[in-house]
Amino acid sequence: MKTETNKPLAFRKYPSTTALQCFETAARHLSFTNAAQEMHMTQSAISKQVAQLEEMLKISLFYRTPHRISLTPAGKTYYLEVLEILKHIEVATTSLMSHSDNVEVLKIASHPTFCSRWLLPALSGFSQAHPLINLDIKEQVGPFFTEDQNVDIAFLYGDGIWGGMEAIKLFDEYCVAVCQPEYLHDKNPCTSNVDNCTLLQLSSRPSAWYEYFKQQGISIDGTFIGPRFDTFHACIAAALLGYGIALVPLRLVAPELQSGTLVTAWRYAAKGRGSYYITYPLSLGRSHKVKVILEWVSAYLETSNQHELMLGHVLNSIDIVDSL
Template sequence: MRRFLPSLSALQAFEAAARHQSFTKAGEELGMTQSGISRQIQNLETFLGIRLFERIGSRLTLTGLGNKYFLEITQNLNRLEEVSMDAVRGRTADASLMIGAAPTLETRWLLPRLGSFLSEHPDIPVEITTLGAEPDFRNDGIDIAIMRGFGTWPDARAKPLFDEELVVVASPKIVPPGSPQEPLDFARYPILQNASRPSLWLIWLRVSKLNYSGRIQGVRLSTSELLIQAAVNGIGLAVVPPQFVKREIERGELHTPFGPPVRSGEGYWVVQSERESQHENAAAFRNWLLREAVRERNACTARPPA
């Protein structure tokens, strides 16, 4: 028996028009004229025997039935798109190993190393996503999170990757290399602050035990990546993990005029949900991360002091 289904082009026209509340904008999105969208909507309304839109003055609005139909159709079109893309990929989207981390850790630590994992496990599809403050394993589909903290998260297991260290970096443009810099005079240099970690300077001052004077105030930036770029451009001094600025220090774009890195008391951890089974792909990635952390620690130990 033939299915009671409208044409896909009519459904696409309706979904776009309902989302934009405009036939004109729907047409621009789908590469059709405004009148073409209107004809598709009319055909759909005739097929269903209901009104989907009404005009109130110059405004286009959905009817009650139209709004309900829009919500249902959107879900089904999204699902149809997803299974079609799965067919093209040859696998389902949820087969990917979903890895989450903070943005600067992703770009500065994880991505430069990721090629070795992909070489070892070419059959494991990997997807990298940026995490907020806390991982949501149930709703975000995260298999493994790389988190900074003290190793305790609700309903999760954590294994240590490496201790967090902090160092103050500066461009040679604003702090001449080799000049004595103690005590640190905050009135003398422009300061960069991490808006997501407003106490970072105080943490560094406490663990470094460096003498200082003046008030800590300056430009606030949302991520360590922005802090690094601002420091390279001579906008100010920044407190960052040394793992994130190896390249800039090697190039001479930044240096560490206020002493070597110091441990903050926190660390970076591999975090997995306790509720989820430890499937093979997640275990492979977790073990690879732990080996990379050990390899980095060994390399730092073997490196002769500067």
């Protein structure tokens, strides 16, 4: 005997997608006439769909006057929710239609700057070599592995320990203080006196500058004052524009150091507290698409000799502090 909780979906009351589309369009235009033109329907048909939706919900979604309509408070709330629902349907439908039956989708998550400056170059040519694996790459700060995220692979920074996850170390992090060459002309910066320098801040690492100087045995009193940014990408962009000095991972800024568009303000590369890892749920350990991406990244690390030589050249020009 079926209970109330396991009744088929068809027996529950849900509005049709047509009714939701009519409501969303009318709410966006605040006009049944304009909604009818966009939907290629008659005005009366749009009005009828919305009226049936209101009847099913047992609540008014619009205030109606002879010359205009406006959303009720409930209508405004429902509009935002319906808009998200329709977007999800559109994305799911487009994604399904764009892939053949034998194509796998590999969902990847990465921090924004790491994605643009390391991951995308690393994955260059992957789609051509593996046409049956479609990459779906999301840039986000975190969290990465949640039910609503539905991620297969993530590139993370940390200690390599995440519950229920396999983590493979890619490389350590070394941070350098960089700025526009012209920024140093009148500053004459030294680590014992940074008061005349603007130190750019990363929101997620509020103590980074203190740790950078501490590793060198330098005690800095007071607080650092400078613009604060959400990503390394923004810090690097600000440094390029002469905003101040940014403390960023060497690998993410090596091209600018090699070209000379950025220079090191001080000859130190401080080893970070964590390293970069490629991670995936233990349940996906035997997944074909996960195995393929792991092999690709491993091969990229082994063959990117030119990049490693460039990093070596930069590291040889500065002092490295390995411990906190």
